[in-house]
Amino acid sequence: MVALARTLHELAGRTGPFVPVDCAALSTSLVETELFGHERGAFTGANTRREGLVYAARGGTFFLDEVGELPMETQTRLLRLLEAGTDRPVGDTGERRAEIRVIAASLRDLRKGISEGRFREDLYHRLSIVELRVPSLRDRPEDVEELFEAFVREACAQAGRQPPTLAPAVRIP
Numbered sequence: 001m002v003a004l005a006r007t008l009h010e011l012a013g014r015t016g017p018f019v020p021v022d023c024a025a026l027s028t029s030l031v032e033t034e035l036f037g038h039e040r041g042a043f044t045g046a047n048t049r050r051e052g053l054v055y056a057a058r059g060g061t062f063f064l065d066e067v068g069e070l071p072m073e074t075q076t077r078l079l080r081l082l083e084a085g086t087d088r089p090v091g092d093t094g095e096r097r098a099e100i101r102v103i104a105a106s107l108r109d110l111r112k113g114i115s116e117g118r119f120r121e122d123l124y125h126r127l128s129i130v131e132l133r134v135p136s137l138r139d140r141p142e143d144v145e146e147l148f149e150a151f152v153r154e155a156c157a158q159a160g161r162q163p164p165t166l167a168p169a170v171r172i173p
Contacts, residue, residue: 001065001105004134008103009061016059016100024066031074033090042091054087054098062100067127068108068119075120082126102127 002020009018026034033042037052054062064070070078081087082102086095104127113119137144149166156163 001134002063004132005061005063005065005103005105009063009101012061012101014060014101016061017057018061018063019053019057020063020065021053022065024069026069028071031071032077035074036077036087037089039089039091042089046091050089052087052089054081054100055089055096057100059099060101062102064102064104066106066108067104068106068110068113072118072120075123079120079123079126082123 005020006018021035023031033046033050033052035053037050037055038046040046040049064078067078077087081098084095085098087098088095110119110124110128114121114124137147145166149163153163
């Protein structure tokens with residue numbers, strides 16, 4: 001999904017950076033400071049000011065991979081970011097403009113998460129303005145050969161070699 005999000009970023013001609021975030025890998029206790037940053041002294045151990053990933057993505061694309069893994073409290077702050085276009089570092093009283101494009105992805109069924117009380121319905125509607133469903137490769141075996149050939153061509157081009165021709169015996173019937 002990161003490759004698809006990066007391609008969307010590049011095709012859009014954004015001038016700012018592409019900032020991917022694996023929400024499943026973020027520590028629950030530090031997720032808000034990772035995303036929104038913090039002020040010096042905001043909590044024990046906050047010896048310096050930190051900008052956060054939202055701020056790092058300004059002018060570019062902020063990609064939230066596995067957005068369904070975010071805690072409810074963070075979902076509320078993310079909703080505010082999407083609605084108001086502003087964010088606020090932990091421990092700060094002022095808001096700052098967040099000029100970013102947000103792309104989100106999830107392997108989880110977010111609608112099911114809504115019915116189970118694990119995902120905010122209003123956030124879901126904010127994120128699903130344009131929804132792309134990317135089926136698993138096992139659900140589209142007709143694409144395997146074409147993808148394989150594309151990867152071989154790309155690898156050979158990077159190595160400065162001519163791509164081989166696939167023998168009929170290795171092709172998928």
